[in-house]
Amino acid sequence: MKYLSTRGGMQPKTFTEILLGGLATDGGLTISEAYPRFSKEELAAMRDMSYRELAFEVIRRFADDIPAADLRAIVDKTYTAEIFRSDEITPVKTLEPGLHLLGLSYGPTLAFKDVAMQLLGNLFEYVLAKENSEINILGATSGDTGSAAEYAMRGKRGIKVFMLSPQGKMSPFQTAQMFSLQDPNIFNIAVKGVFDDCQDIVKAVSNDLDFKAKHKIGAVNSINWARVTAQVVYYFKAYFAVTQSNDEEVSFSVPSGNFGNVCAGHIARQMGLPIKKLIVATNENDVLDEFFRTGVYRPRPQTEHTSSPSMDISKASNFERFVYDLVGRDPAVVNELWKEVDAGGSFDLSKTPYFARVREFGFESGSSSHANRLETIRHMHQKYGVMIDTHTADGVKVGLEHREANVPMVCLETALPAKFEETIREALGCEPERPADMVGIENLPQRFEVMAADAEAVKRFIVQHTG
Ligand SMILES: *Cc1c(COP(=O)(O)O)cnc(C)c1O
Numbered sequence: 001m002k003y004l005s006t007r008g009g010m011q012p013k014t015f016t017e018i019l020l021g022g023l024a025t026d027g028g029l030t031i032s033e034a035y036p037r038f039s040k041e042e043l044a045a046m047r048d049m050s051y052r053e054l055a056f057e058v059i060r061r062f063a064d065d066i067p068a069a070d071l072r073a074i075v076d077k078t079y080t081a082e083i084f085r086s087d088e089i090t091p092v093k094t095l096e097p098g099l100h101l102l103g104l105s106y107g108p109t110l111a112f113k114d115v116a117m118q119l120l121g122n123l124f125e126y127v128l129a130k131e132n133s134e135i136n137i138l139g140a141t142s143g144d145t146g147s148a149a150e151y152a153m154r155g156k157r158g159i160k161v162f163m164l165s166p167q168g169k170m171s172p173f174q175t176a177q178m179f180s181l182q183d184p185n186i187f188n189i190a191v192k193g194v195f196d197d198c199q200d201i202v203k204a205v206s207n208d209l210d211f212k213a214k215h216k217i218g219a220v221n222s223i224n225w226a227r228v229t230a231q232v233v234y235y236f237k238a239y240f241a242v243t244q245s246n247d248e249e250v251s252f253s254v255p256s257g258n259f260g261n262v263c264a265g266h267i268a269r270q271m272g273l274p275i276k277k278l279i280v281a282t283n284e285n286d287v288l289d290e291f292f293r294t295g296v297y298r299p300r301p302q303t304e305h306t307s308s309p310s311m312d313i314s315k316a317s318n319f320e321r322f323v324y325d326l327v328g329r330d331p332a333v334v335n336e337l338w339k340e341v342d343a344g345g346s347f348d349l350s351k352t353p354y355f356a357r358v359r360e361f362g363f364e365s366g367s368s369s370h371a372n373r374l375e376t377i378r379h380m381h382q383k384y385g386v387m388i389d390t391h392t393a394d395g396v397k398v399g400l401e402h403r404e405a406n407v408p409m410v411c412l413e414t415a416l417p418a419k420f421e422e423t424i425r426e427a428l429g430c431e432p433e434r435p436a437d438m439v440g441i442e443n444l445p446q447r448f449e450v451m452a453a454d455a456e457a458v459k460r461f462i463v464q465h466t467g
Contacts, residue, residue, distance in 0.1 A: 001064050002033045003225065006324040007338070008331025014065040016127050019226055020135060022219050027342075028334065029320050030225050035270040036061035040246070043272060047240050051089035052079045055119075055233045058271075062229045066126075074126055078119045083107060085435070090115065090234040092241040092410070095384045099403070100410045101392070102238045102252075109177055110416040110435070111310070112261065113148035115234060116227035121152030121159075123226055128158035135218040136466055138205055140164045140198035143174045144310045144415070149220045154183040162187045162462055164198035167450060172442050173419060179446035187465060193453035204455035211459060215466055222258040223317050231264030232271070239273055242408045249276035251362075253399025253411045255391040256280045256288055257311035259318040261412065266322060269362060276407050280365040281398035283308045283373075288316050292358060292365035295350030297323075299341060307370050307423045308390040310415070315341070326354050326361070366398035373397070377417075377427040387432055389415040390423050 002012035009026030018030045038046070046057060055075045063071055081087045085106040093101040107114025128135060137153065137160065139146055146163045153161045163178065167190035170178075179188050191198050206212055206219070220227075239250050252275060254262040262280050269275040282289045283306045291297045299315035306312055320334065326349075327333040337347045349355040368376075376393040380386050388396060392413045399411045417424045417432035424432040451457050 001036070001062055003030045004033050004331075005029065006031055006320050006331060006334050008335070015063040015226070016065050019123060019127055019224075020218055022221060022223060028331070028338075029223055029318070029324075031321050031324060032062060032225075035267055037270075038272040043246050046236060047246065049240075050087065051233070051237055052076055054236050055079055055230070058233045058236060059119075059229055061271075063123075063226075070126065074119070074122045078122050083118060084114075090237055092238055093386065093413075094242070095380075095386070098406075098408045100238070100242050100408065101386070101388070101396075101413045102234065102410050103413050104234060105389075105413055105416045107148075108151040109144065109147040110419050110438075111144045111148060112231075112412070112414040113144055114151065116230035117148040117152035117220070119230045120220060120224065120226055121156055124153070124159055125156040133216070134158045135160075135216050136462060137161045137220055138164075138202055138217050138462070139219060139221070140195065140202045141178075142166065142195040142309060143170050144419075145220075145222070147174065147177045150178055150181055150186050150188075153220075154181055154186050156185065160185045160187065160466060162189060162458070162465075164189045164191050164201055164458070166190075166194045166198055167192050169194065171419075171422070173421065173438075176441040176444060176446070177438075179448045180441055180444040182445075182447055187461075188448035189458065189461065190448050190450045191453050192450065197453040201453065201455045201458050205459060205462075208459075215462055217462075221317070222260045228260055228264050228267065228318065228321075231261055232268045235265050235268035235275070236273055238410050239268075239275070242410060246274060248408070249274045250408045250410060251275070251277040251279065251399075251402070251404070253279040253281055253395045253402065253409060255308070255311060255395035255412060255414050256282055257285075257313045257316070259288060259316040259322065261414070263318045263321055266325070266361060266363075270325075275362055276404075277362045277364055277402060279395075279399055279402045280363060281395040282365070282367045283311045283394050284367070284369060285312050285314065286367040287314065288319070289365040289367040291319075292363050295352075295355040295358075296346060296348045297337075297341070298346035299344075301344075307373060307420070308368075308394050310391055311394065322361075326357055328354075364402055366401050368394040368397045373423065374427040377424065381428055387417045387424065387428070388413060389417040389432075390420050391415050 005024030005028035007028030104112035373393040
């Protein structure tokens with residue numbers, strides 16, 4: 001399998017060649033030259049597979065330059081009951097006939113990003129060892145991504161993580177999750193500033209190309225292709241869990257921000273999984289909902305801070321991959337559209353034949369507000385006795401609006417309520433339950449460095465700690 005750029009300006013590369021990179025060399029996103037398609041027989045054989053077997057079956061089609069035995073070992077090491085709390089890895093909970101929750105948040109940081117990030121950590125370590133190379137991951141986080149990256153990379157050979165977060169701006173639980181890590185290859189940097197300052201520092205350091213090359217600076221952001229690939233797996237897992245035969249169709253509702261999760265659903269559908277609808281659920285930051293309703297893609301100048309913070313985005317970084325498919329994989333069209341977007345503008349596909357294809361691809365959408373989240377959290381608690389987090393609530397709210405008779409609806413649970421105690425308290429007047437091993441993590445010793453919002457200071461810190 002070869003990988004191209006959505007903008008058409010990159011020589012074809014292999015999976016391992018794009019694994020450690022971010023954007024394609026021409027500023028586009030990397031994407032496989034085609035989507036492998038499972039035959040009816042292959043799909044039938046996959047029905048009874050374990051999560052690990054399914055993951056190997058799906059990922060090997062994309063990562064075909066990694067020897068099969070090595071890939072199997074990486075997958076087997078990643079998706080274990082020790083790391084994901086059960087051999088199901090992503091367990092399905094049936095609320096009532098035809099309505100299900102897909103549990104994606106049983107990894108170490110209690111959010112769905114662990115599912116892909118844990119694999120990424122092992123893939124990085126494998127490829128770096130083979131190439132006798134190293135990487136220093138520099139990132140900025142307001143919560144979920146940073147902790148998922150740290151828990152995936154901790155103790156990995158050849159990898160150091162420098163994670164910037166705004167000092168005092170994360171919840172005590174999120175702060176404790178990250179700062180209690182004592183692994184010598186993990187560096188938490190609490191920046192005196194806000195999240196945007198952290199992001200600006202990462203940009204400034206990455207734009208210093210000499211520094212970046214000399215100190216092997218890399219990233220693990222949501223456009224990483226391997227992350228998207230790893231997420232394809234659980235759509236298969238859920239489909240088989242809620243159907244009796246492969247003739248049935250299933251719809252998925254996906255709490256969305258950067259479009260990585262639902263992009264994986266789109267790929268699963270293109271691979272032959274009988275998905276009826278893919279429902280994009282946003283919060284007040286509804287740039288994606290607007291597109292799927294109207295055909296207008298209009299990134300916002302500002303991001304609104306909401307009670308489902310991991311979906312607070314003003315533009316959806318993975319969206320370009322979907323648009324590439326929508327316009328018939330023509331990089332000339334993608335270039336034209338993103339010329340507008342990159343200049344701070346928007347585009348409108350409503351009067352083009354492309355927009356009709358949105359429904360052919362099964363996409364629908366909706367959005368949700370803080371009041372909707374509270375109401376949905378209460379509804380789920382009263383009716384089914386389950387506690388869901390704020391992001392999952394966005395997905396459930398929109399999913400229920402799009403539910404059809406006789407088509408099972410799977411709502412993706414992207415975080416556990418323990419991560420967002422404040423809103424749970426507001427909705428239900430009680431504390432969310434916490435996994436036993438996380439009770440009292442706020443009291444563990446913390447390891448972090450406080451620094452001014454100054455890119456040069458961060459560079460000096462990296463130099464000191466990379467030798
Ligand atoms: C990251 C995240 C999302 C959004 O996923 P995308 O792939 O960016 O669309 C939703 N919910 C939670 C809890 C997340 O951490």
